[in-house]
Amino acid sequence: MALQGAQIVTGTAAIFIFLDASVDDGIDSVKFFLDGELRATESSFPWELLGGTSLDPTSLSTGTHTVRAEVRFTDGRTLVREATFSKP
Numbered sequence: 001m002a003l004q005g006a007q008i009v010t011g012t013a014a015i016f017i018f019l020d021a022s023v024d025d026g027i028d029s030v031k032f033f034l035d036g037e038l039r040a041t042e043s044s045f046p047w048e049l050l051g052g053t054s055l056d057p058t059s060l061s062t063g064t065h066t067v068r069a070e071v072r073f074t075d076g077r078t079l080v081r082e083a084t085f086s087k088p
Helices: none
Strands: 027-034 037-042 063-073 078-087
Touching: none
Parallel strands: none
Antiparallel strands: 027 037, 027 063, 063 078
16 A cells, blocks of 8 residues: 655645555555544545545645555554645
């Protein structure tokens, strides 16, 4: 599972978590955080920040932002990934 940094210039963005088929089974939920604030909890595929709506970069301050995804599995394991992106 990879989250990769990106530069947002204009428009909107949706942030998704893509998992290998071998990891896909047994996911209970995915929590998405933006700059440390819980923004969405998804319990079914597709796992996406803001529950199907786009992320409007105009609502963000200029500078670097961090997205964190916490994948919780039904067996109790948790997988955490972070990525940063910049708004000019």
